[in-house]
Amino acid sequence: xxxxxxxxRALLPRTALLAALVAAATQxxxxxxxxxxxxxxxxxxxxxxxGGGARGAAHVGVLKVLQELRVPVDCITGTSMGSIVGAAYAxxxxxxxxxxxxxxxxxxxxxxxxxxxxxxxxxxxxxxxTNLAPLEMGLDGRGLQLPQGLVSGVQLETVLRDLAKARGFxxxxxxxxxxxxxxxxxxxxxxxxxxxxxxxAAMRAxxxxxxxxxPVRLDDKLLVDGGLTNNLPVDxxxxxxxxxxxxxxxxxxxxxPEELHSVLGVTGQMxxxxxxxxxxxxxxxxxxxDILVIPRLDNFSAADFDHMTETVPVGEAATRLVADRLxxxxxxxxxxxAWEARRVxxxxxxxxxxxxxxxxxxxxxxPLIAKGEMETEAGQPIEQPVLDKDMQRLFGTGDFEHVSxxxxxxxxxxxxxxxxxxxxxxxxxLRLGLGLSSDFKGDAFFNLLASYRMTWLNRLGGEWRWDxxxxxxxGISTEFYQPLQRGPGLFIAPKAEYWxxxxxxxxxNQRVASYDxxxxxxxLDLGAQFTRYGETxxxxxxxxxxxxxxxxxxxxxxxxxxxTQAGWSWRSLVDQLDNVNFPRKGYGASLEFFGxxxxxxxxxxxxxxxxxxxxxxxxxEHTFQVAARAGARIGSDPLPPGRQFQWGGLLQQSGxxxxxxxxxxxxxxxxxxxxxxxxxxxxxxxxxxxxLEVGRVDKPxxxxxxxxxxxxxxxxxxxxxxxxxxxxxxxxxxxxxxAWYLFLGRP
Numbered sequence: 001x002x003x004x005x006x007x008x009r010a011l012l013p014r015t016a017l018l019a020a021l022v023a024a025a026t027q028x029x030x031x032x033x034x035x036x037x038x039x040x041x042x043x044x045x046x047x048x049x050x051g052g053g054a055r056g057a058a059h060v061g062v063l064k065v066l067q068e069l070r071v072p073v074d075c076i077t078g079t080s081m082g083s084i085v086g087a088a089y090a091x092x093x094x095x096x097x098x099x100x101x102x103x104x105x106x107x108x109x110x111x112x113x114x115x116x117x118x119x120x121x122x123x124x125x126x127x128x129x130t131n132l133a134p135l136e137m138g139l140d141g142r143g144l145q146l147p148q149g150l151v152s153g154v155q156l157e158t159v160l161r162d163l164a165k166a167r168g169f170x171x172x173x174x175x176x177x178x179x180x181x182x183x184x185x186x187x188x189x190x191x192x193x194x195x196x197x198x199x200x201a202a203m204r205a206x207x208x209x210x211x212x213x214x215p216v217r218l219d220d221k222l223l224v225d226g227g228l229t230n231n232l233p234v235d236x237x238x239x240x241x242x243x244x245x246x247x248x249x250x251x252x253x254x255x256x257p258e259e260l261h262s263v264l265g266v267t268g269q270m271x272x273x274x275x276x277x278x279x280x281x282x283x284x285x286x287x288x289x290d291i292l293v294i295p296r297l298d299n300f301s302a303a304d305f306d307h308m309t310e311t312v313p314v315g316e317a318a319t320r321l322v323a324d325r326l327x328x329x330x331x332x333x334x335x336x337x338a339w340e341a342r343r344v345x346x347x348x349x350x351x352x353x354x355x356x357x358x359x360x361x362x363x364x365x366x367p368l369i370a371k372g373e374m375e376t377e378a379g380q381p382i383e384q385p386v387l388d389k390d391m392q393r394l395f396g397t398g399d400f401e402h403v404s405x406x407x408x409x410x411x412x413x414x415x416x417x418x419x420x421x422x423x424x425x426x427x428x429x430l431r432l433g434l435g436l437s438s439d440f441k442g443d444a445f446f447n448l449l450a451s452y453r454m455t456w457l458n459r460l461g462g463e464w465r466w467d468x469x470x471x472x473x474x475g476i477s478t479e480f481y482q483p484l485q486r487g488p489g490l491f492i493a494p495k496a497e498y499w500x501x502x503x504x505x506x507x508x509n510q511r512v513a514s515y516d517x518x519x520x521x522x523x524l525d526l527g528a529q530f531t532r533y534g535e536t537x538x539x540x541x542x543x544x545x546x547x548x549x550x551x552x553x554x555x556x557x558x559x560x561x562x563x564t565q566a567g568w569s570w571r572s573l574v575d576q577l578d579n580v581n582f583p584r585k586g587y588g589a590s591l592e593f594f595g596x597x598x599x600x601x602x603x604x605x606x607x608x609x610x611x612x613x614x615x616x617x618x619x620x621e622h623t624f625q626v627a628a629r630a631g632a633r634i635g636s637d638p639l640p641p642g643r644q645f646q647w648g649g650l651l652q653q654s655g656x657x658x659x660x661x662x663x664x665x666x667x668x669x670x671x672x673x674x675x676x677x678x679x680x681x682x683x684x685x686x687x688x689x690x691x692l693e694v695g696r697v698d699k700p701x702x703x704x705x706x707x708x709x710x711x712x713x714x715x716x717x718x719x720x721x722x723x724x725x726x727x728x729x730x731x732x733x734x735x736x737x738x739a740w741y742l743f744l745g746r747p
Contacts, residue, residue, distance in 0.1 A: 043289075045329055046075040046242030047089075048234050049082030050279070051207070051227035052250030053302030054311075056081020058295040060099050061315025062248050063089055070336035071329050073246070075178045077236040079226040082248070083181035083206035084160065087199050090179035091166040092344040099309055101163045105156075106679070107305045117578050118586065119389065120396035122535050123463075123481065128580040131745035132433035132451055133723045138425030139452065145425035147214060147401065156213070157404075160200040167384050168349035169407040171196045176343045178240060181206040182226035182233045186215050191229040193236055194218070201404040214401055217421045231275040232282035234290075244329065245290040248315075249279065250297060291325050293318050306679075350407070351382040354416045358408075362420065364427050364456040365399050370420060372487030373397060382416070393532065394420055399427075399455065427455045434723055435471070435745030439657060447471035447745070460486065475499030488529040493537070496522045502550065503646070506660035507702050509737045513552025517642065519545045523569065534574035541594065542566045542601060545642050563640070566601035569594045577616065581725035581746070582674065582687050582718060584623055589613035593634075594643075607634040608643055610666075621676045623689075631666040639664050644701055650741040653695050654714035654731025657739060661710075664699035674718070684720040691716075710734060716741075 047066075049059050059082060066073070078086030088098045117125065138145030161167055172179045172195050181194040183205045194202040197218060205216035205223040215222045230236070237245050286292060295318040300311050319326070331339070356378055359367035374390040376382065387405070395403045401423045408415040433449035452466045463481040477497030484490040498520045505513045525539035548560040570593045577586035592610045596602040610631040617624055631645045645666040649658035653668065674689025693712045700707060716729035727743040 042329070042331075043243035044074045044241055045071070045244045045246060046077065046237035046240060047073040047086065048232060048237050048245055048247040049076070049078040049086045050232040050247075050249050051078075051080025051082050051225065051275070052297070053081060053209075054305045054308045055250045055295075055297045055300050055302050056085060056311075057099075057102050057308040058250060058297060058311040058315030058318075059085040059248055060095060060102065060309075061295070061312040061317075062293055062319045063095050063098075064312070065316050065319035065323070066246075066326070067095060067340075069323060069326050069330050070333065071246075071326050072331060072336060072339040073177060075180075075237065075240045075242060077180045077182065077233045077240070078206070079182040079231050079233055080207040082250075083226070084163065084203045087179055087181065087203050088163045088165075089343075090172070090175045090177040091164045091199060092176050092346045093163060093165050094344065098163065099312060101159070103309045105159060105305055105308060107303075116392060116396075117580075118576050119392040119532055121398060122529055122532055122573075122575060124396075124398050125575050125580075127431070127451070129746065130433060130449065130451075131435040131447065131724045132431045132449055135431065135722075136425075137430045138423070138428060139430040140428050144430070147423075147425055157200045157204050160203045161388065164199045164203065165344075165346050166199045166349070167388070168351070168382065169196075169198055169405070170349060172199070172202075174347055175199075176346055180233070180236050180240065182230045182236060183208070183216075183223040184226050184228045184230075186210075186222040186224050189229065191226060191233075192221060192223060193233075193239075197406060198404055216402060216404075217419060218404070219406075227275045229278060230282070231279050234282045234285050238285075243289075245286065246293065246326070247282070247286060247290060248293045248295070249283065250295060291322055293322060349382075349384065351384070352414060353381050354378055354407075355413045356415045358415050358417045359420060360417060362422065364422055365420070366456075366459050366461065366486065369461055369486050370394060370397075370399075370418070374418075376416065378416075394418070396532065399423065429453045429455070433745075436743070437658070437745070438742040440740045440742065445472040447473060458482075460484070473499060473501040475501075491527050491529065493525040493527060493539075494523070495525070496520075503547070503642075504657075504659055505552075505556075505662065505702060506648075506657060507705055508735075509657055509660055509739070511657070512702070513556045514550045515547045515558070516550045517545065517547045519543060519642070525569075530574070533576060534572070536570075536572040538568070538570050540567070540600070541569045547642065558641075564601060564603045565596045565640070565643070567594060567596040568600070577614070579684075579720070581720050582623075582684065583614075583616040583625065584618045585616055587613075587615045604637070604640065606637040606639050606643065608632075608639055609634050610645070623674050625670075625672040625674075627670050627672070629666065629668045633664050638699075641701055645697065647695070647697055650716065650727060650729045650731060650739075650743065651691055651693070651714060653693060653710055653712050653733065654691065654729070655712045655733030655735075655737040655739055656731070658741075661695075661697045661705075662701040663697040663705075666695070666697050668693070668695035670694075674716075687718040687720075689716055689718070690714060 076086040076090045085098065166175055181202045183192045183194060185192050194205065201216060201218065205218055206226045208216055208224045210224045215224050232247060232249055234245055234247055295314045297311060297314055357371055357374065357376065359370050362370065373393050375386050376390050391403045391405065394400060399422060400420045402421045404419045406417045406419065408417050431451045435447040438444040448470045450468050454464045457464060460483045466478045468476045475498050479493055479495040481493050482491060484492065501517050503515045503517055504511050521541060521543045523539055523541040525537040527535055527537035529535045543565040544562045545565065546560055546562045547558055549557040571590065573590040575588045577583045577588045590612050593607065595607040596605060598605055612629040614625060614627040633639045644662050644664060646659045646662045647653055647666055647668065648656035648660035651670065651672065653661060670691050670693040672689060672691040674687045676685040677688045678686040691714045695710050696708065698707065711734035712731060714729050714731040716727055719726045724745040727741060729741040731739050731741065
């Protein structure tokens with residue numbers, strides 16, 4: 001017994017020494033941990049952000065107060081606008097920057113359909129110089145087909161990529177804060193939890209309001225706004241392991257009658273009705289330790305995307321009401337600083353080389369041609385800016401309603417899978433348009449337009465197009481565009497057209513005669529496309545024209561028999577303007593020649609050449625445009641009247657009536673300044689500006705008409721409307737001429 005006691009006493013120093021070593025090691029390990037490491041007793045806190053349309057910016061106010069109180073969150077779930085704010089925060093976007101970017105979201109951006117114009121196919125850019133409206137409908141044996149939403153939302157995705165720091169394919173658990181977005185499967189009507197993919201695409205899918213934004217196809221599902229099925233995804237947070245939920249419910253109050261005056265207002269009302277029940281179920285699932293934040297947004301509409309950030313202070317105020325409950329989850333300044341440093345430090349995306357680029361489920365578009373639009377190549381590392389441009393360029397072909405991508409891992413392969421969804425209302429498209437003009441002196445004209453385009457008639461992308469117009473100028477034209485190789489490059493284009501126009505002839509600013517003209521053309525072009533930048537064409541053109549005096553003195557009558565003009569033609573153009581009506585940046589130029597030759601079937605010989613160019617640069621809202629145009633006969637043969645240069649009108653020697661100047665040679669230059677003086681919800685804005693112009697039209701058709709150097713200028717207001725630009729302008733010319741102009745469409 002004594003030996004055993006002595007033995008235990010001998011072991012005590014060793015036990016104490018071992019305990020001391022364990023304690024020291026534990027303390028050393030604790031000191032080695034980051035300052036912001038969560039304490040063992042701290043529960044897992046998850047932030048749940050509800051949908052609410054434009055009211056969702058109030059979530060930013062909630063985040064501001066959480067930062068003030070030093071409350072870190074361990075996971076985030078969100079629906080609709082809640083997914084946008086949640087994804088931005090989870091990916092490391094600073095709250096101040098988040099508020100700034102959300103301030104750039106607007107109703108107009110939500111409805112902006114097209115990708116950046118610079119990335120669109122060059123053959124589609126030419127439509128911008130016509131008065132065709134942007135709405136594109138399908139027309140085939142099924143009848144008239146409409147898109148699934150008013151807009152595609154691709155441009156919105158571009159803004160969302162800027163808002164979220166994570167660009168490229170991610171597993172959302174790899175974000176600085178694990179994240180989930182919630183959408184609704186339009187086919188099954190069930191909620192879908194998005195846990196991987198391109199973050200911007202997930203954000204957009206979660207907020208695709210039915211009828212407004214087109215559904216998003218991800219992983220073979222057709223996804224719309226998650227608010228229809230799970231607007232406050234508390235259950236998703238529980239599935240992520242949340243011990244405590246901080247739920248922010250923006251509410252789903254029904255709009256007042258006076259707020260139901262727009263598509264967004266009516267659609268928002270429908271969504272609010274459908275989401276009320278699922279929100280109630282989520283609220284009933286909250287535990288006593290959970291915290292509910294309810295911003296009072298009674299005076300804010302879910303459809304008012306033009307004043308989103310005004311709700312941020314409301315979110316702050318609501319969060320301060322529960323600050324005492326939030327404070328129990330606060331950490332020390334040092335711990336929070338370490339957590340915030342980790343939050344804004346995003347793990348770089350996996351940009352390892354890809355082994356294959358794959359296009360799945362393409363029924364019409366040749367995947368080899370679609371792949372040719374991309375600069376990203378198999379065997380090369382992914383460069384995110386290049387891949388983003390590739391997606392915009394694919395969408396700019398006009399063949400797809402949505403474009404995104406995924407990265408797939410297969411045995412021994414890394415695959416870039418491009419989800420390019422062909423337009424459900426294609427492949428044949430109808431567009432309509434309208435043009436109006438008035439000089440406030442009794443002359444008013446209109447033109448109604450229609451364009452029908454049949455695409456992908458063969459595997460090389462053959463396209464047959466018909467255009468018709470009725471009004472001041474009436475006619476019909478057709479062209480068959482046939483590429484000779486896969487992707488941009490050589491093509492042939494047979495064409496034919498017939499037009500009946502009224503041409504006015506002026507002396508000074510007085511119309512002295514009007515002629516009815518008829519012109520028929522057939523031709524064949526061989527050309528080459530320079531991807532999205534431009535194209536060049538060389539071909540043969542056969543024209544038959546006639547003219548007859550409609551109004552004017554009998555002495556001005558002309559021979560009404562048909563005249564044949566046949567010969568070679570050449571046209572080259574480059575177009576990198578961001579907008580043809582009120583451009584803010586870019587450049588464009590064209591060069592054209594036509595040589596009529598008797599040896600090619602013409603009744604007369606002549607050669608005509610013309611150049612035009614423009615360069616645009618902006619400083620904030622201030623835009624300067626420099627443009628020039630020159631045309632001349634080449635050689636000694638005179639140009640026939642129908643081939644002479646007709647000039648004059650708003651911004652084209654302002655102060656003269658439209659088309660008042662006509663002659664053998666033209667030289668013109670102008671400097672235009674305009675400023676966006678007001679922004680409107682669905683429009684680019686109202687522009688006010690002026691121009692200084694100098695020009696010269698030599699060898700006029702009417703003897704003793706305006707010759708020599710002409711100086712003029714203009715003042716104008718302009719609006720880029722959904723049916724074309726609207727101009728109201730006044731011009732003054734140095735010869736004492738003044739004119740008012742009103743145009744709907746391009747002048």
